[in-house]
Amino acid sequence: MKRIILTCIFVFSTLLLSAQLTLGTTGLLNSPSAEMQPDGTVMLGGNFLHDKITPDGFPYDTYNYFLNITFLPFLEVAYVCTLFKATDTFVPEKKGRFVNQDRSFSVRLRPFKERKYRPAVVIGSNDAYTQSGGGSVLSEGSGNQYFSRFYVAATKHVNVTKREQVGLHLAYQYNRRASNHLNGFSGGISYKPSFVPNLNLIVQHDSKDFFVGANYLLLKHLFMQVLLQDGRYFSGGIAYKIYLKGK
Numbered sequence: 001m002k003r004i005i006l007t008c009i010f011v012f013s014t015l016l017l018s019a020q021l022t023l024g025t026t027g028l029l030n031s032p033s034a035e036m037q038p039d040g041t042v043m044l045g046g047n048f049l050h051d052k053i054t055p056d057g058f059p060y061d062t063y064n065y066f067l068n069i070t071f072l073p074f075l076e077v078a079y080v081c082t083l084f085k086a087t088d089t090f091v092p093e094k095k096g097r098f099v100n101q102d103r104s105f106s107v108r109l110r111p112f113k114e115r116k117y118r119p120a121v122v123i124g125s126n127d128a129y130t131q132s133g134g135g136s137v138l139s140e141g142s143g144n145q146y147f148s149r150f151y152v153a154a155t156k157h158v159n160v161t162k163r164e165q166v167g168l169h170l171a172y173q174y175n176r177r178a179s180n181h182l183n184g185f186s187g188g189i190s191y192k193p194s195f196v197p198n199l200n201l202i203v204q205h206d207s208k209d210f211f212v213g214a215n216y217l218l219l220k221h222l223f224m225q226v227l228l229q230d231g232r233y234f235s236g237g238i239a240y241k242i243y244l245k246g247k
Contacts, residue, residue: 021043021045021047021066021068021223021225021237021239022047022049022053022064022235022237023078023080023106023126023147024043024045024064024066024067024068024078024079024080024106025068025076025078025106025108025124025126026068026070026076026108027153028169028188028190028202028204028211029188029202029204029206029211029212029213029225029227030053030204030206030209030211030227030229031169031171031173031186031187031188031204031205031206031207031211032108032122032124032151032153032171032173032186033122033153033155033167033169033171033188034110034114034119034120034121034122034153034154034155034169035120035122035155035167035169036070036073036074036076036108036110036120036122037068037070037076037241038070038243038245039070039071039072039073039245040070040071040243040244040245041068041069041070041241041242041243041244042067042068042069042070042241042242042243042244043066043067043068043069043223043239043240043241043242044066044067044068044239044240044242045065045066045068045223045237045238045239045240046063046064046065046066046237046238046239047063047064047065047235047236047237047238048061048063048234048235048236048237049061049062049063049064049082049235050229050233050234050235052209052229052230052233053229053233053235054082054146055146055147057102057144057146058082058084058146060085062082062083062084062085062098063082063083063098064080064081064082064083065080065081066078066079066080066081066239067079068239073110073113074109074110074111074113075107075108075109075110076106076107076108077105077106077107077108078105078106079103079104079105079106080103080104080105080106080147081101081102081103082101082102082104082146082147083098083100083101084098084099084100084101084102085097085098085099086098086099102144102146102147104126104127104145104146104147105127105128106124106125106126106127107124107125107128108122108123108124109122109123109124110122110123111123114155114156114157118156119154119155119156119168120154120155120156121152121153121154122152122153122154122155123151123152124150124151124152124153125149125150125151126147126148126149127145127146127147127148127149128148128150148175149173149174149175149182150173150174150175151171151172151173151174152171152172153169153170153171153172154169154170154171155167155168155169155170156168161194162194163194163197164192164193164194165191165192166189166190166191166192167189167190167191167192168187168189169187169188169189169190169204170185170186170187171185171186171187172184172185172186173185173186173206173207182206182207182208183207184207185207186204186205186206186207187204187205188202188203188204188205188211189202189203189204190202196216198216198217198218199214199215199216200214200215200216201213201214202214202215202227209229209230210229210230210231211227211228211229211230212227212228212231213225213226213227213228214226217241220241220243221240221241221242222238222239222240222241223238223239223240223241224236224237224238225237225238225239
């Protein structure tokens with residue numbers, strides 16, 4: 001009985017930690033990493049996004065939902081839809097209501113898997129191309145390519161004990177967008193404590209802001225993630241994992 005009570009308290013406390021699957025991909029809180037899902041993993045989920053974490057095209061709190069598939073050990077793809085609200089100039093009679101959505105694709109390729117003395121390396125892109133006034137990730141236009149970025153990320157895990165692990169993550173992000181201009185280095189530290197194997201505590205910097213948060217995998221399938229941006233702004237998400245090759 002005591003163990004059940006402690007487990008319930010723990011799960012509740014992780015939800016209060018203020019997430020990230022903000023782009024529907026594997027990573028830290030709001031920055032890329034070189035971690036990958038197991039081959040054959042499908043994730044269905046969604047996030048609440050504070051307006052501080054979204055690009056200039058979303059000057060309000062919003063939501064997204066996504067489908068993520070890792071169908072090879074080294075390749076991950078995601079399709080993400082982020083909800084738009086109506087404004088005075090865009091469907092004024094429905095101002096303040098969600099009336100449309102931005103659609104984007106993400107691709108992550110891992111050329112190098114983590115080894116004893118070598119970090120894993122992932123090359124990836126979010127929202128790499130659009131036909132609606134934006135062009136490519138290298139374009140300077142102001143189309144609907146809101147989450148555009150290209151990155152290279154490296155991750156190395158260090159086992160402190162047999163059940164305790166620290167992850168070191170570094171990435172370089174690049175785009176030429178007038179808004180959501182995330183150019184430069186990002187990274188963070190993750191920590192998996194021995195007393196709760198499925199908990200992952202994270203501190204990170206995304207080249208502009210600092211984030212603290214956590215994620216937790218419940219019953220092997222329910223993935224929950226929470227974050228605080230600059231110690232004040234909460235975002236959070238939840239996803240259901242399906243393992244096509246068993247786990």
